[in-house]
Amino acid sequence: MSLVKNDANHDRFASVFNLLPSEAEFVMPVLEQLMLKHLPKGAHILDIGCSNGYIVQQLQKRGYQATGLDVSGKLLSFARINSPESKFIHEDIRNFKSPPTYDAVYSKNALCFFMSLEELTTVFQNIYTAMHDNALFMFSIPTADIYWRDGVPEDDYIGYGYTNTHCYVGDTFVFIERENYHYKPEERIREVAMTIFELIDGIWKRTDSRHLVKDYFLSEIKAVLENVGFIEINDCNIQDFGEDYKGYDQHCIICRKPSLSQ
Structure with missing residues (x-):
């Protein structure tokens, strides 16, 4: 990739x-x-x-x-x-x-x-x-060395959606970060997805982004x-x-x- x-x-x-x-x-x-x-x-x-x-x-x-x-x-x-x-x-x-x-x-x-x-x-x-x-x-x-054990993620969740979810909530925002172990083990690549709900001019708006992390x-x-x-x-x-x-x-x-x- x-x-x-x-x-x-x-x-x-x-x-x-x-x-x-x-x-x-x-x-x-x-x-x-x-x-x-x-x-x-x-x-x-x-x-x-x-x-x-x-x-x-x-x-x-x-x-x-x-x-x-x-x-x-x-x-x-x-x-x-x-x-x-x-x-x-x-x-x-x-x-x-x-x-x-x-x-x-x-x-x-x-x-x-x-x-x-x-x-x-x-x-x-x-x-x-x-x-x-x-x-x-x-x-x-x-x-x-830390994230992968014997060729698979340490949490053994490969192919099963998101893990390691982090969430922060403020008065005007909600921030959610999720890691996904969908990629092939030999590539040692994870996907991180971020979702933000932000209160702008009295309306909640959603923004999504995804990027890759190489281990x-x-x-x-x-x-x-x-x-x-x-x-x-x-x-x-x-x-x-x-x-x-x-x-x-x-x-x-x-x-x-x-x-x-x-």
């Missing part, structure tokens, strides 16, 4: 996404322990798939120079309001070209939208080029990182960070760009 058919642009949901509970309180302790403690204040950090900018906002408040990148222009319009002192880039990371600018790069669950190792390689190469020597790269990503094995991801040139590639499970993270069974990977002058 080609990413060309994969609608991971969340423009249609931007106004409601901005009303959902912020994940910054959940993310920042992990960032502090794995990445931020190794960076000086004022370090320039790029957040890939920054959405409405709440993590960028928290980085800026902690004294870092923060830049957010996202493919959704409407999400970035909220991000610029939420973190007005930060810089934001409207770009697809596959097409992002930058000279060495960043002391660290972070991404939360944005790299699973690329459907092939070739595309993932292009993404990692673009990130690598945009980083200073010795810069850190940290990202979280769903992996096949790579951890060994595949590490091999691509190594081939691009990253070193000191380590991983951990987010749920190991304490009681507040139990149930978030997901890999986090951190690595470094070497000093090319050595």
Whole structure:
């Protein structure tokens, strides 16, 4: 399946996404322990798939120079309001070209939208080029090691409709996200469907969207990182960070760009 058919642009949901509970309180302790403690204040950090900018906002408040990148222009319009002192880039990371600018790069669950190792390689190469020597790269990503057991999803629901439904309800919206394990096990591709009911001018309006998520094995991801040139590639499970993270069974990977002058 080609990413060309994969609608991971969340423009249609931007106004409601901005009303959902912020994940910054959940993310920042992990960032502090794995990445931020190794960076000086004022370090320039790029957040890939920054959405409405709440993590960028928290980085800026902690004294870092923060830049957010996202493919959704409407999400970035909220991000610029939420973190007005930060810089934001409207770009697809596959097409992002930058000279060495960043002391660290972070991404939360944005790299699973690329459907092939070739595309993932292009993404990692673009990130690598945009980083200073010795810069850190940290990202979280769903992996096949966790989601798939013996060739089938861990919940054993393949072909039986939707599982892992998440729902948020506000005064002016209802947000529903559902994962579907319909695809062939050997492809390790899941479908995520989102439905939003939004109260606009006194009328409830419905919007639907579907996109695909690719579950790579951890060994595949590490091999691509190594081939691009990253070193000191380590991983951990987010749920190991304490009681507040139990149930978030997901890999986090951190690595470094070497000093090319050595």
